[in-house]
Amino acid sequence: MKKIRKISYCQALNEAMRQEMERDPNIFVYGLGVPDHKRVFTTTAGLVEKFGKERCFDTPLSEDTMTGFGLGAAISGMRPIHIHMRVDFLLLAVNQLANMVSNYRYATAGKLRVPLLIRAVVGRGRGQSFQHSKTMHSIFAHIPGLKVVLPTTPRDAKGLLIAAIRDENPVIFIEHRWLYFAVDEVPELPYTIPLEEANILRSGRDVTVVATSWMNVEALKAAQVLERKHKISVEVIDARIVAPFNDKLIVHSVNKTGHCIVADNDWLDCGFSAEVAARVSEKCFSQLKSPVQRIGFAPTPCPCTKSLENCFYPNAIDIIKTIESKLNLEEADLSNEDFYGFENKFNGPF
Amino acid sequence: MKNQDFLIKILDNNKILNLEFYKKLFLIRRSEEKIIELYPENEMRMPMHMSMGGEAIAVGVCHALGIKGQVFGSYRSHAIYLAKTQDTNNFFAEIYGKTTSSLKGKCGSMHLCAPDFGFMGASAIVASIIPVACGTAFANKRKNNGKIVSVFFGDGAVDEGNFWESLNVASLMKLPILFVCEDNALAVHTPRHQRQGYDSIVSIVSKFNCNVLEESTTDTEVIYRKTCQAIELIRTTQMPCFLYLRYYRYLEHVGTKEDFDAGYRSKEEFEKWHKKDPVNLQRKKLLRFGIEEEQIRKLEVEIEGRIENSIRLAQKAPFTEISELHRDVFYEENKKD
Numbered sequence: 001m002k003k004i005r006k007i008s009y010c011q012a013l014n015e016a017m018r019q020e021m022e023r024d025p026n027i028f029v030y031g032l033g034v035p036d037h038k039r040v041f042t043t044t045a046g047l048v049e050k051f052g053k054e055r056c057f058d059t060p061l062s063e064d065t066m067t068g069f070g071l072g073a074a075i076s077g078m079r080p081i082h083i084h085m086r087v088d089f090l091l092l093a094v095n096q097l098a099n100m101v102s103n104y105r106y107a108t109a110g111k112l113r114v115p116l117l118i119r120a121v122v123g124r125g126r127g128q129s130f131q132h133s134k135t136m137h138s139i140f141a142h143i144p145g146l147k148v149v150l151p152t153t154p155r156d157a158k159g160l161l162i163a164a165i166r167d168e169n170p171v172i173f174i175e176h177r178w179l180y181f182a183v184d185e186v187p188e189l190p191y192t193i194p195l196e197e198a199n200i201l202r203s204g205r206d207v208t209v210v211a212t213s214w215m216n217v218e219a220l221k222a223a224q225v226l227e228r229k230h231k232i233s234v235e236v237i238d239a240r241i242v243a244p245f246n247d248k249l250i251v252h253s254v255n256k257t258g259h260c261i262v263a264d265n266d267w268l269d270c271g272f273s274a275e276v277a278a279r280v281s282e283k284c285f286s287q288l289k290s291p292v293q294r295i296g297f298a299p300t301p302c303p304c305t306k307s308l309e310n311c312f313y314p315n316a317i318d319i320i321k322t323i324e325s326k327l328n329l330e331e332a333d334l335s336n337e338d339f340y341g342f343e344n345k346f347n348g349p350f
Numbered sequence: 351m352k353n354q355d356f357l358i359k360i361l362d363n364n365k366i367l368n369l370e371f372y373k374k375l376f377l378i379r380r381s382e383e384k385i386i387e388l389y390p391e392n393e394m395r396m397p398m399h400m401s402m403g404g405e406a407i408a409v410g411v412c413h414a415l416g417i418k419g420q421v422f423g424s425y426r427s428h429a430i431y432l433a434k435t436q437d438t439n440n441f442f443a444e445i446y447g448k449t450t451s452s453l454k455g456k457c458g459s460m461h462l463c464a465p466d467f468g469f470m471g472a473s474a475i476v477a478s479i480i481p482v483a484c485g486t487a488f489a490n491k492r493k494n495n496g497k498i499v500s501v502f503f504g505d506g507a508v509d510e511g512n513f514w515e516s517l518n519v520a521s522l523m524k525l526p527i528l529f530v531c532e533d534n535a536l537a538v539h540t541p542r543h544q545r546q547g548y549d550s551i552v553s554i555v556s557k558f559n560c561n562v563l564e565e566s567t568t569d570t571e572v573i574y575r576k577t578c579q580a581i582e583l584i585r586t587t588q589m590p591c592f593l594y595l596r597y598y599r600y601l602e603h604v605g606t607k608e609d610f611d612a613g614y615r616s617k618e619e620f621e622k623w624h625k626k627d628p629v630n631l632q633r634k635k636l637l638r639f640g641i642e643e644e645q646i647r648k649l650e651v652e653i654e655g656r657i658e659n660s661i662r663l664a665q666k667a668p669f670t671e672i673s674e675l676h677r678d679v680f681y682e683e684n685k686k687d
Contacts, residue, residue, distance in 0.1 A: 068512065076485070095478060108678075110681075
């Protein structure tokens with residue numbers, strides 16, 4: 001019997017970059033701390049040793065300028081990978097992203113390509129508070145010309161990252177820090193997963209939950225509990241490519257279940273969850289048995305202290321309660337259930 | 351070769367060079383004069399940021415960079431575009447928003463570029479193009495292709511973080527890049543002394559590991575020679591170069607008119623600069639080289655004819671087809687670049 005190889009999400013990211021850098025000498029990786037002893041939570045481990053300082057380097061603390069730098073290299077035949085330890089820091093580069101990177105191909109009437117990849121990490125927990133915890137995918141997805149990807153599983157982390165590296169367009173690749181611990185089967189040879197479609201993480205008949213990033217873990221947990229407690233079958237769809245957003249799988253699922261919940265790893269107002277709700281109401285109106293409901297961050301900055309932070313983030317319990325209320329079910333006793341948190345990390349498998 | 355022959359050859363080369371400069375200067379000046387004339391017809395529907403007054407910088411620098419040289423510019427790039435391409439057909443087609451433009455009317459006056467000619471892009475967000483030029487310089491360095499990148503910006507850009515961050519990264523990474531600061535002492539209508547908490551840009555830039563050259567002239571040849579020196583420095587020192595050049599913006603920040611009645615600057619200042627207008631100065635130089643008035647006029651008429659023809663073609667051409675709206679937002683596999 002063939003042995004199944006399991007690696008972590010974090011190792012999958014590292015493996016994808018290493019294999020791609022071996023394949024294409026035009027790829028280089030840069031950003032603050034990329035070659036330091038911590039190696040961006042080990043995702044860049046071994047790269048500077050293997051590919052040298054020319055292709056793996058630290059930068060001045062100049063996020064916006066170094067994004068423009070990546071753009072200039074990308075239009076000149078290189079394939080830059082720019083890494084940010086937090087999405088919050090990437091916000092310093094919104095000028096380059098919204099004014100330059102996103103429209104450079106359009107502004108040359110297609111004469112130049114922009115194969116620029118930006119990796120950014122979503123932080124959470126242990127008091128990281130309001131400047132180390134943002135996801136912000138809807139901000140980037142709002143701008144035409146940027147692709148926005150949020151991988152959830154280790155398999156996707158590798159396959160989507162390789163696809164993003166090979167893409168001829170700017171891609172923003174948003175990785176949740178808590179997913180770094182997830183371990184699952186990941187093929188060893190390089191492979192791509194097209195940046196085109198959502199992913200059904202769990203099939204179900206009764207309710208559709210569309211989730212992004214970490215919220216998929218919460219949705220899967222909720223689905224397991226609901227199955228056990230109520231014999232309710234929940235379909236969990238990982239939206240994963242939020243721009244350009246292809247709603248085909250989601251529309252198909254909601255037309256089947258008649259119920260839709262969006263669990264977004266972000267604030268709700270004007271966010272990606274509103275986009276999903278709008279698409280579902282446009283395309284599934286006659287099949288909907290209840291209004292689309294949205295679950296996301298509290299509409300506050302992310303607080304530091306644990307007691308408030310726990311209320312800021314939505315979790316599996318919120319999803320369970322929302323579904324119970326949607327389907328007029330009695331509230332299940334959850335006192336013996338084990339949920340994920342900073343201390344109780346999710347380790348996979350999916 | 352005898353000494354005398356040698357001197358004659360140098361003189362001849364110099365004459366040819368100065369003739370080249372004049373052709374480009376005149377092309378740019380007359381093209382903009384046509385814009386001034388035709389803009390009120392309201393067929394060029396876009397903001398116009400005129401280069402007038404600064405032509406010598408674009409012509410001198412671009413000529414020194416040569417065909418292989420790559421340039422990046424700002425929203426005030428008519429002169430750079432024409433210095434680099436001399437392509438009035440595409441220039442006017444773009445300004446009239448017509449399908450015959452290779453940019454398909456998507457860019458207009460503010461975002462002119464011609465990557466095939468080495469004009470790699472222009473941005474209307476002040477200083478935002480400077481980091482992009484650094485990235486291209488990095489790619490050139492990696493490929494070891496000997497190309498020099500030049501980025502043009504005004505003194506307003508020096509107020510922006512992108513400028514200082516780029517200067518830092520170029521100095522740190524020893525990038526083959528020429529920063530061309532075209533100082534007209536104005537950001538829109540705000541004078542430099544109301545924006546900068548220091549007296550000299552050059553003295554601060556000198557503290558970086560970067561070559562610095564400066565000049566205040568309207569003589570294209572002087573700028574050309576200064577740029578050649580800058581390029582030589584970039585190659586020999588393996589460091590970037592900051593070339594600081596002063597000029598005077600003849601027209602309003604945006605638009606095709608004079609605005610000396612607005613109160614933020616004086617007509618006397620303009621007149622002082624206009625006495626040494628780069629185009630007139632170059633014309634006089636040709637006469638001094640012994641080129642006859644008649645010959646110069648013949649050349650001018652030929653250029654004027656080309657411009658008139660390009661304008662006619664642009665006016666007659668159809669607007670860009672609707673299908674272009676969605677094209678090139680993303681690269682798509684089955685569509686060629």
